[in-house]
Amino acid sequence: MTxxxxxxxxxxxxxxxxxxxxxxxxxxxxxxxxxLLCLHTAGSxxxxxxxxxxxxxxxxxxxxxxxxxxWHGKSNPPEGYELKDYKLTTNxxxxxxxxxxxxxxxxxxxxxxxSMGGRVVLHLALEHCDYFKAVIALEGSDKLEPYYDLDxxxxxxxxxxxxxxxxxxxxxxxxxxxxxxxxxxxxxxxxGPGVFKGDLxxxxxxxxxxxxxxxxxxxxxxxxxxxxxYDCSCTPERTLETAKRIKGSKATIIPGIGHFxxxxxxxxxxxxxxxxxxxxxx
Amino acid sequence: MLSIENWIxxxxxxxxxxxxxxxxxxxxxxxxxxxDYLFEILSGNVLSINEREILTQSGTFKIYGQxxxxxxxxxxxxxxxxxxxxxMLAKKIIYIDGNLTPFIQNLQYFKDLIASxxxxxx
Numbered sequence: 001m002t003x004x005x006x007x008x009x010x011x012x013x014x015x016x017x018x019x020x021x022x023x024x025x026x027x028x029x030x031x032x033x034x035x036l037l038c039l040h041t042a043g044s045x046x047x048x049x050x051x052x053x054x055x056x057x058x059x060x061x062x063x064x065x066x067x068x069x070x071w072h073g074k075s076n077p078p079e080g081y082e083l084k085d086y087k088l089t090t091n092x093x094x095x096x097x098x099x100x101x102x103x104x105x106x107x108x109x110x111x112x113x114x115s116m117g118g119r120v121v122l123h124l125a126l127e128h129c130d131y132f133k134a135v136i137a138l139e140g141s142d143k144l145e146p147y148y149d150l151d152x153x154x155x156x157x158x159x160x161x162x163x164x165x166x167x168x169x170x171x172x173x174x175x176x177x178x179x180x181x182x183x184x185x186x187x188x189x190x191x192g193p194g195v196f197k198g199d200l201x202x203x204x205x206x207x208x209x210x211x212x213x214x215x216x217x218x219x220x221x222x223x224x225x226x227x228x229x230y231d232c233s234c235t236p237e238r239t240l241e242t243a244k245r246i247k248g249s250k251a252t253i254i255p256g257i258g259h260f261x262x263x264x265x266x267x268x269x270x271x272x273x274x275x276x277x278x279x280x281x282x
Numbered sequence: 283m284l285s286i287e288n289w290i291x292x293x294x295x296x297x298x299x300x301x302x303x304x305x306x307x308x309x310x311x312x313x314x315x316x317x318d319y320l321f322e323i324l325s326g327n328v329l330s331i332n333e334r335e336i337l338t339q340s341g342t343f344k345i346y347g348q349x350x351x352x353x354x355x356x357x358x359x360x361x362x363x364x365x366x367x368x369x370m371l372a373k374k375i376i377y378i379d380g381n382l383t384p385f386i387q388n389l390q391y392f393k394d395l396i397a398s399x400x401x402x403x404x
Binding site for chain 2: 147148152157158159162163165166167169170171173174175229230232233
């Protein structure tokens with residue numbers, strides 16, 4: 001075994017019960033220490049965080065945990081999914097995350113989400129400030145303006161995988177390494193029919209939060225916001241506007257990176273996330 | 283910005299781009315400032331790019347913006363908001379009208395086709 005080129009990541013399945021549904025959830029883990037739960041973007045899956053899971057600088061102090069949301073990656077949708085269109089509501093999203101945290105027995109975790117994950121962690125900072133040690137919103141804001149018609153993402157005369165990748169390619173910085181850009185897009189080509197569209201229901205509509213984000217108490221739950229200069233979805237301006245509403249939050253705009261910092265340019269991203277992770281456990 | 287001839291050459295010499303557009307037969311309109319150009323495409327190859335001379339000459343859809351905006355898009359490293367046509371659409375730097383179905387069906391092809399006017403030597 002010693003000569004096999006394994007990564008440090010361990011993947012396995014976890015059965016999550018939520019109301020009447022059972023979700024078979026795929027989870028990856030690496031490291032020891034403070035739990036760091038990572039939430040992937042809309043329409044993608046936990047592979048986006050492989051560079052975090054494989055980074056000993058992080059896993060020496062953090063137990064990094066990444067799960068694929070139901071309907072995404074290797075996590076199944078619940079039985080009966082075929083009977084209705086998938087639509088991620090704010091309540092369902094929060095319930096899945098909090099049920100996972102409790103049933104996975106996470107104590108005092110840090111939670112870091114990107115894009116829609118960066119939105120929902122702000123909801124959680126408000127509603128569960130005593131539970132989370134800190135929240136990190138990557139490409140996160142409390143409100144966005146839709147800029148294309150979501151119906152294009154799920155119709156029989158448009159290839160869902162190709163169009164999803166083509167849409168989100170606009171959110172990657174031109175400076176990002178080509179191999180990581182295309183790995184990020186590959187994840188988008190593999191989503192189930194209508195899943196990206198269903199996620200964006202939360203991200204663009206149901207999850208708006210700008211009327212309550214000012215209620216977050218950062219003295220109980222520190223809030224960090226990190227967004228990329230080239231993100232045309234959660235723009236730097238939207239992140240900074242959100243940060244203004246959340247008193248005590250710390251916002252940084254990363255030059256030369258887009259909407260997928262951890263997967264499109266992991267080396268650059270790490271120079272910004274290391275100090276935050278160090279500060280949280282200081 | 284390249285000459286029309288170099289732009290066509292950049293497109294038709296890009297084997298991967300042509301493969302990606304191989305199902306596409308269409309004429310679309312591309313607007314630069316007050317000038318419109320008609321792109322005639324057959325199986326992903328650009329047969330011609332001609333300036334629109336009379337209004338009844340029309341494409342299935344039209345994508346258009348100001349010359350300065352396109353020139354920023356075509357920089358070797360475009361600034362934010364100009365780096366991709368959907369980033370430009372999101373910011374209302376450029377506009378699109380008409381029947382968008384073939385455009386969306388071949389979205390990455392059209393993005394790459396338009397970006398292939400990018401000057402690699404600025």
